[in-house]
Amino acid sequence: MVERFAVGLILNNRFGVLDRIAGLYAKRCYNIDAISAGVTENPAYTRMTVVSTGDEYMKDQVIRQLEKLIDVRSVTLLDPDSTAFAQHMFIKMHLTGNQRGSSKHQVLELINEYGGKIVDFGEEYLTAEITGSMEKVDSFIEKVRDFGILELSRSGDIAIGLGIENTLRVEKNNEE
Amino acid sequence: MKMSGSRILVEELIRQGVEVIFGYPGGAVLNIYDELYLASGRIRHVLAAHEQGAAHAADGYARASGKTGVVLATSGPGATNLVTGIANAYLDSVPMVAVTGNVAVENLGKDSFQEVDIVGITQPIVKHNFMVRDVRDLQRTIIEAFEIANTGRKGPVLIDIPKNVQIEECEYVENLRVPSVMKKQETSLNGLSQYLDMVKRAKRPFIYAGGGVLASGAEREVLELARRINAPIGLSMMGLTSVPASDPLNVGMCGMHGKYASIKTQSECDFLLAVGVRFSDRATGDLEEYTKKCMTVHIDIDRAEIGKNVNPDISMWGDVKKILAELLKVTPECPHPEWLSQVEEYKRAAVLPPAKEFGPQTIIEEVHRHTDVDTVVATDVGQHQMWTMQYFSFEKPKRLLTSGGLGTMGYGLGAAIGGCIANGRKRTILITGDGSFGMNLNEMATAVSQELPLTIILMNNDVLGMVRQWQTIFYDCHYSGTVLDRATDFPALAGAFGARGFAAYTMEDLRNALDAADQAQGPVLIDCHIDMDEKVLPMIPPGRSAKDMIVKD
Numbered sequence: 195m196v197e198r199f200a201v202g203l204i205l206n207n208r209f210g211v212l213d214r215i216a217g218l219y220a221k222r223c224y225n226i227d228a229i230s231a232g233v234t235e236n237p238a239y240t241r242m243t244v245v246s247t248g249d250e251y252m253k254d255q256v257i258r259q260l261e262k263l264i265d266v267r268s269v270t271l272l273d274p275d276s277t278a279f280a281q282h283m284f285i286k287m288h289l290t291g292n293q294r295g296s297s298k299h300q301v302l303e304l305i306n307e308y309g310g311k312i313v314d315f316g317e318e319y320l321t322a323e324i325t326g327s328m329e330k331v332d333s334f335i336e337k338v339r340d341f342g343i344l345e346l347s348r349s350g351d352i353a354i355g356l357g358i359e360n361t362l363r364v365e366k367n368n369e370e
Numbered sequence: 371m372k373m374s375g376s377r378i379l380v381e382e383l384i385r386q387g388v389e390v391i392f393g394y395p396g397g398a399v400l401n402i403y404d405e406l407y408l409a410s411g412r413i414r415h416v417l418a419a420h421e422q423g424a425a426h427a428a429d430g431y432a433r434a435s436g437k438t439g440v441v442l443a444t445s446g447p448g449a450t451n452l453v454t455g456i457a458n459a460y461l462d463s464v465p466m467v468a469v470t471g472n473v474a475v476e477n478l479g480k481d482s483f484q485e486v487d488i489v490g491i492t493q494p495i496v497k498h499n500f501m502v503r504d505v506r507d508l509q510r511t512i513i514e515a516f517e518i519a520n521t522g523r524k525g526p527v528l529i530d531i532p533k534n535v536q537i538e539e540c541e542y543v544e545n546l547r548v549p550s551v552m553k554k555q556e557t558s559l560n561g562l563s564q565y566l567d568m569v570k571r572a573k574r575p576f577i578y579a580g581g582g583v584l585a586s587g588a589e590r591e592v593l594e595l596a597r598r599i600n601a602p603i604g605l606s607m608m609g610l611t612s613v614p615a616s617d618p619l620n621v622g623m624c625g626m627h628g629k630y631a632s633i634k635t636q637s638e639c640d641f642l643l644a645v646g647v648r649f650s651d652r653a654t655g656d657l658e659e660y661t662k663k664c665m666t667v668h669i670d671i672d673r674a675e676i677g678k679n680v681n682p683d684i685s686m687w688g689d690v691k692k693i694l695a696e697l698l699k700v701t702p703e704c705p706h707p708e709w710l711s712q713v714e715e716y717k718r719a720a721v722l723p724p725a726k727e728f729g730p731q732t733i734i735e736e737v738h739r740h741t742d743v744d745t746v747v748a749t750d751v752g753q754h755q756m757w758t759m760q761y762f763s764f765e766k767p768k769r770l771l772t773s774g775g776l777g778t779m780g781y782g783l784g785a786a787i788g789g790c791i792a793n794g795r796k797r798t799i800l801i802t803g804d805g806s807f808g809m810n811l812n813e814m815a816t817a818v819s820q821e822l823p824l825t826i827i828l829m830n831n832d833v834l835g836m837v838r839q840w841q842t843i844f845y846d847c848h849y850s851g852t853v854l855d856r857a858t859d860f861p862a863l864a865g866a867f868g869a870r871g872f873a874a875y876t877m878e879d880l881r882n883a884l885d886a887a888d889q890a891q892g893p894v895l896i897d898c899h900i901d902m903d904e905k906v907l908p909m910i911p912p913g914r915s916a917k918d919m920i921v922k923d
Contacts, residue, residue, distance in 0.1 A: 209503075210489065210490075213490065214493065221494045255674065255677075255678060258674035261553070261674070262674060264497075265498075366554070367550045367554070
């Protein structure tokens, strides 16, 4: 059965490490739906979240192959039930024509409903910032599509485990 | 003590136990070559004719010695010429450290003269690679590179050193110890009780041993386990030398061009114990058929190999030698006289056409008579390689240097040079074909300048034999691109390089040439003219199974 799954990685924060992860997915023919990376509270490590679609075989292979990379300090399959996921989007919408007044009103309502923020606006446009699950971000896009989307920029998922436990830990090497 | 980056490199290589490095100089490694000049009494540099040959020599050296092979090349084309050699080592899990120079850090990324992103280029074909941007990281990086190359599942590591890093100075720390960069090697024996049930219930057990047995030095354990449970042992090409050919339980190589007895016994077994193998498509054929009739146990150091191609009933991962030692503690004696007599019958079965008086089989058997158990044998890739696997009897581990996973035509001569040096410069055999030899024959120059006692058996059939064989069987004899139509006079070519060359058309020619080679100092080439329609048999067509085995022409 093919499903979406997310892998959380702790990586050595070294030059080219993103390339190593993306390269591994590419050479093994695993697709990447979304990827996000950023340095952790400890600047020696980068945390990365990679969302893919695949079956059990691929899921298992992705993790085993990632574990072999020297710069990978830990690999965790993120369980959707115990993980919070979020994406981030900026969306610039075109507000035109006779309906300008009413469309502006509707868009503002939607932004409010989605807990978004207005980051910029002018006579004919409005740029909003929306954060949330992939489904939530998708549905916002669908709802404003008819108003006219000028451009949008969205991130891949970032993720963190629910509860007090630290889900992604740096694994110690041989002699440490 | 303060030293330049180049000096640190050379000092640390020496401390890592490196005695020989193979390489080719150039602008971006001049400083390193200067240090090699000054350290020439402590470390030996072997100049190749081409960086690819140097990489294959480092690979051959590593396979024959078990030590990490080292190759050095300049930036740009020097580095890209290493790529095939690095990929070859990667596919066969050979420990290798490749050092390349690069342009100075301030010139990186500007398409400077002889600049390439070799770290990016080699990324999919190395176990790990490094670009050292700061001389203070250099010593630690070299130590880490050697640890990575020769620990766990072995493989090639590349270190790219920009020119300014070679020149700049920092403190060299005597006997520096750095924390391990390898993750802890886990050992899983979870399936042990199920394994015991299976092994007791099995009536027709079979052990499939591969390169992992050689890499972990588990030759004795595999044989002991096979004797305990009375299982024949079939071998992958990478594991061919792990069990003596003369042992009655050894049924020879498995797979597409395996031995008849090996293919038959594997296909009829009810219990398959696979040790240190990765189930390459060339070894398994049709995966559905492959394990249909048997329970499968897979043991390997690389957990990613478990379930990658074959889904085993039980798996154990970790160092093969340690796991086999644990199995030996609990495995009972399991006699299977009927199965073993069946195996003997398959071994005796005369299903192949009788060998020609002067053909692949008789040539290889004659060459074998001129060697001893310590002789290192390298091959290239193609029909001659498969004939070597089938007819040359290896009695000791690591005496065979052959390109398995990548199938690199042109591997053999470089590998033979490295293997010969690793084996105390004793007479070394290269079995090659006219196609493969043509790819990197420039290394004849290296063999001559190093005065290496190589005996090169050139199986000359004027065609690219293995491809031709496929064209004959699967492409209606359309010999597209495989008829060489060359006029190369190989004995004269050997002479032009400063080596000796002989032509052989008969067994007597071959014997005389081999006798002459045994007396010679340097390389000797023997050009053996064989029929272009000789085939490698048996053959299992790609993606098929033992029941589709072709045994007759």
